[in-house]
Amino acid sequence: MTDHTCASNTEGQLPRVVVAGLASCFGCQLQITNQEQYLTDILGRFDLQYWQLASSDPMPEDFDIVIIEGAVTTEEALEQVKALREVADTVITIGACANTGGIPGIAAAGYASRASEVYDSVPEACGTMIEPCAVSDVIAVDFQVPCCPIDFYEFAQILSAALMGSNRARRSTTMCNECKRQENPCFYPQGEICLGLVTSGGCMARCPSLGRPCMGCRGLSPKANLDSARESVASYNLSVEEFDRKLSIFNQTNAVLSAKDEASDD
Amino acid sequence: MTKSLLNIDHIARVEGHGNVHVVIENDQVKTVEMNIVEPARLFESMVRGHSYKDCSYIASRICGICSPSHCITDLKAVEDAFGVEVSDRTKLIRELLVYGSYLQNHASHLFVFVVPDFIGQPSVFPLAESDPELFAQALELKKLGNDLCTSVGGRSIHPITAVVGGFTHEISADEYLSFTRRMEEMIPFAKATVDLFSSFRITDIHTASDMLAMVEEDYYPVQSSNQLELLDEGVVFDAHDFEDYLEEYEVPHSGSLFTREKGSGKAVFTSALSRLNASWDHLSQEAKFASAKAGLRPEERNPMKNNLAQAIEILDALIRCSGICRELAKFEGSSKPVPYQVKAGVGVGMTEAPRGVVFHKLEFDADGKVVHASIITPTAQNLASLENDTRHLAEVLVESGLGEEHIRSEIAKLVRAYDPCLSCSVH
Numbered sequence: 256m257t258d259h260t261c262a263s264n265t266e267g268q269l270p271r272v273v274v275a276g277l278a279s280c281f282g283c284q285l286q287i288t289n290q291e292q293y294l295t296d297i298l299g300r301f302d303l304q305y306w307q308l309a310s311s312d313p314m315p316e317d318f319d320i321v322i323i324e325g326a327v328t329t330e331e332a333l334e335q336v337k338a339l340r341e342v343a344d345t346v347i348t349i350g351a352c353a354n355t356g357g358i359p360g361i362a363a364a365g366y367a368s369r370a371s372e373v374y375d376s377v378p379e380a381c382g383t384m385i386e387p388c389a390v391s392d393v394i395a396v397d398f399q400v401p402c403c404p405i406d407f408y409e410f411a412q413i414l415s416a417a418l419m420g421s422n423r424a425r426r427s428t429t430m431c432n433e434c435k436r437q438e439n440p441c442f443y444p445q446g447e448i449c450l451g452l453v454t455s456g457g458c459m460a461r462c463p464s465l466g467r468p469c470m471g472c473r474g475l476s477p478k479a480n481l482d483s484a485r486e487s488v489a490s491y492n493l494s495v496e497e498f499d500r501k502l503s504i505f506n507q508t509n510a511v512l513s514a515k516d517e518a519s520d521d
Numbered sequence: 522m523t524k525s526l527l528n529i530d531h532i533a534r535v536e537g538h539g540n541v542h543v544v545i546e547n548d549q550v551k552t553v554e555m556n557i558v559e560p561a562r563l564f565e566s567m568v569r570g571h572s573y574k575d576c577s578y579i580a581s582r583i584c585g586i587c588s589p590s591h592c593i594t595d596l597k598a599v600e601d602a603f604g605v606e607v608s609d610r611t612k613l614i615r616e617l618l619v620y621g622s623y624l625q626n627h628a629s630h631l632f633v634f635v636v637p638d639f640i641g642q643p644s645v646f647p648l649a650e651s652d653p654e655l656f657a658q659a660l661e662l663k664k665l666g667n668d669l670c671t672s673v674g675g676r677s678i679h680p681i682t683a684v685v686g687g688f689t690h691e692i693s694a695d696e697y698l699s700f701t702r703r704m705e706e707m708i709p710f711a712k713a714t715v716d717l718f719s720s721f722r723i724t725d726i727h728t729a730s731d732m733l734a735m736v737e738e739d740y741y742p743v744q745s746s747n748q749l750e751l752l753d754e755g756v757v758f759d760a761h762d763f764e765d766y767l768e769e770y771e772v773p774h775s776g777s778l779f780t781r782e783k784g785s786g787k788a789v790f791t792s793a794l795s796r797l798n799a800s801w802d803h804l805s806q807e808a809k810f811a812s813a814k815a816g817l818r819p820e821e822r823n824p825m826k827n828n829l830a831q832a833i834e835i836l837d838a839l840i841r842c843s844g845i846c847r848e849l850a851k852f853e854g855s856s857k858p859v860p861y862q863v864k865a866g867v868g869v870g871m872t873e874a875p876r877g878v879v880f881h882k883l884e885f886d887a888d889g890k891v892v893h894a895s896i897i898t899p900t901a902q903n904l905a906s907l908e909n910d911t912r913h914l915a916e917v918l919v920e921s922g923l924g925e926e927h928i929r930s931e932i933a934k935l936v937r938a939y940d941p942c943l944s945c946s947v948h
Contacts, residue, residue, distance in 0.1 A: 278559075278561075289625075291663055306644075328562065369567075372563065372565060404585065466682065500570070501572075
C-alpha cells in the first residue's frame with residue numbers, strides 16, 4: 256500500500272474488511288467483540304465482509320483491508336497470508352501471535368521434536384506444520400496492534416489510522432518508563448524479575464499496576480538495551496538465565512534474541 | 522446409486538476452525554467426520570521447562586474465551602503439586618472469575634452464535650435493527666460477564682491478578698456491591714432468555730454418550746470440587762484418577778485428540794447440560810423453577826438442549842454471583858497469595874469451563890520447572906460424542922426425507938449446541 260492513502264476502495268464506499276484467524280487462542284478477535292457499547296459504532300465504519308467468528312457469510316474474493324490474528328504455523332497458513340497480502344491494500348496484524356510469534360512462537364525452539372510430544376503420529380488435519388513465526392516475518396504488514404490480548408482502544412485507534420490513512424509511527428519507549436509514571440513500586444527490589452525494562456510500552460503498565468510483573472507481551476522494544484538489562488538483573492542477585500527464559504515466552508522468534516543465542520553457542 | 526457429500530466447511534459462529542464431512546449413500550448415512558483443522562500449537566511441549574510462576578500465564582493462552590478456566594485449572598494443579606491451601610476468600614473470588622467467563626461465554630454463544638440460526642440470519646447484527654431491545658440487553662449481559670472478568674481478573678480475557686496462592690489485586694467493596702446490583706437487575710432478562718430458548722423448535726434426538734460433570738455434596742460446583750461423576754456409569758471419581766477413567770486417542774481427520782471412557786470405549790459428553798443433569802437439585806430455587814417451566818429436568822439426553830441449559834446457568838450464575846459479591850464486599854479474610862514451598866511433584870487441577878470439564882496435570886522438578894504436562898479440554902472430550910450425535914441426527918433427518926439444505930443447517934445447529942471450542946481442543 257502506498258503511504259497516506261485512504262483505505263476506502265471507491266469514493267463514497269465504505270472500505271471492505273475481512274478478518275482472518277491463524278494459530279491463536281481467538282482472544283484478540285474476542286477483545287473486539289468485548290467492547291459491547293462501541294461494537295456497532297466500530298462496525299458501522301466499514302463494510303465487514305467476512306468474519307468467521309461472528310457470521311456464516313463466506314470469504315469474498317476482493318476486499319480492501321484484512322485484519323489477521325494468529326501466528327503462521329503451517330504451509331497452508333503461509334500460502335493464505337501471502338494470498339491475503341496480494342488482495343488487500345492494507346494488512347493489519349492484531350495480537351502477539353501475529354506480531355512476534357507470541358505464545359505459539361515458544362514452540363520454535365527445538366521445533367522438530369515437539370509434535371511427537373503431543374501426537375504419536377501427527378493427524379492429516381493438522382496440515383503441513385512448519386516452525387511458527389509472526390505474520391510480519393513472511394509478508395509486509397502495514398499496521399500492528401500489539402499485546403496479548405490486544406487492548407480494544409488501541410485497536411480502535413490503529414484501525415482509525417488504517418481507515419483514514421494517517422500516520423503509522425510506532426511507539427518505541429519501554430514499558431518501564433510508563434510504569435514509573437504510574438508510580439508503581441518496582442519488582443526488582445522485591446526479588447522479582449519484570450520484563451518492563453526491555454518491552455515496548457503503550458499498555459500504561461497494565462500488569463504491574465495490578466501487582467504482576469511484565470511478561471513482555473508487547474514484544475522487545477527497538478530501544479531495548481539487553482546487555483544493560485541483564486546487568487541490572489544480576490545486580491539484584493536475580494538469575495539472568497531466568498530473565499532470558501521469561502523473555503523467550505513472547506520473543507522466541509525475535510532475531511535479536513536468537514542472535515544472542517547463536518553468539519553464546521560459539 | 523445416489524451418493525451425496527454434505528460438507529460444511531468452516532463452521533461459522535464457533536470458536537476456532539473446523540469442518541463437518543457427511544457422506545450419504547442410497548439414503549444411508551455412511552460417514553460422519555468432525556474435521557478439526559485448527560492449527561496445533563503444542564502447548565504441552567511449550568510449557569515444559571518454564572517456571573510454575575509462568576505456567577498458568579502460558580496455559581491461559583490455550584483459549585481466549587475459556588482463559589479464566591484454564592488459568593484457574595492450572596493454578597489448582599500447581600497448588601496441588603506443592604500442597605498449597607488457599608484462603609476461602611481466594612476460592613470465592615476464583616468462583617466469581619469462573620462465573621464471569623460463564624456469563625461472557627454463554628451470552629456470546631447464545632446470542633451471537635446460536636440466535637441467528639433460529640431467526641434465519643447469517644449473523645446477530647441484523648437483530649440490532651429488527652429487535653434493538655433484545656440486541657441491547659443481550660450485549661448488556663455479555664458486558665456484565667466481561668466487566669466481572671475485567672474487575673476481578675484485571676482484563677476481560679487472560680486474567681492478570683490470579684496467581685499461585687491467591688490474587689495480586691482486588692476491587693473495592695463498592696465495586697463488589699455495584700456488581701450485586703447489576704446482577705440483580707439482569708435477572709428478569711435472564712428469565713426471558715430461558716423462555717426464548719425454550720421456545721425454539723429443535724429436532725428430537727438422544728445422545729448415547731455418558732455425561733461427565735464435576736460434583737459436590739449439596740452444591741452446584743464449577744471450581745470448588747475435585748470429584749467428578751460419569752452419570753450413566755454411576756461412578757464418582759477423584760480428578761487425580763482421571764486417566765483411569767478417560768483416555769485420549771488420535772483420528773486422522775482431526776487435529777484435536779478424541780476422548781473415550783477407558784474400558785467401555787463409550788463417548789463422553791461434558792457440558793452445561795451434563796452439569797444440570799448431575800446437579801439439578803443444587804440449582805438456586807429460581808433457576809430450578811425456570812428450568813422446570815422450560816421442560817428441562819434430569820435426565821435430559823437431547824444435546825440440542827445444551828443451549829437451554831446454558832440459559833438456565835446464566836440465571837443461576839446471576840443469583841449465585843450477586844450473593845458472592847455481597848459476601849466479598851464484607852472484606853473478611855484475605856486473598857493475598859499465601860506463602861508456599863516449591864518442590865518436585867505432580868499436581869492435577871480440574872474446573873468446569875463454560876463448555877465442560879477441563880483437566881491440567883503438571884509435573885515439576887525441585888526448582889518448580891515443568892517437566893511434563895497433560896491437558897484435556899472439554900471439546901477434546903466432546904468430539905467423539907458430537908460425531909456420534911451428528912450421525913444420529915443425519916439418520917433421523919434422512920429417514921424423514923428431508924433435503925440436503927435442511928440436513929446441513931440442522932447439523933450446524935447441533936455443532937453449535939455443543940458450543941465447541943476448537944481452538945481449545947487443538948492446543
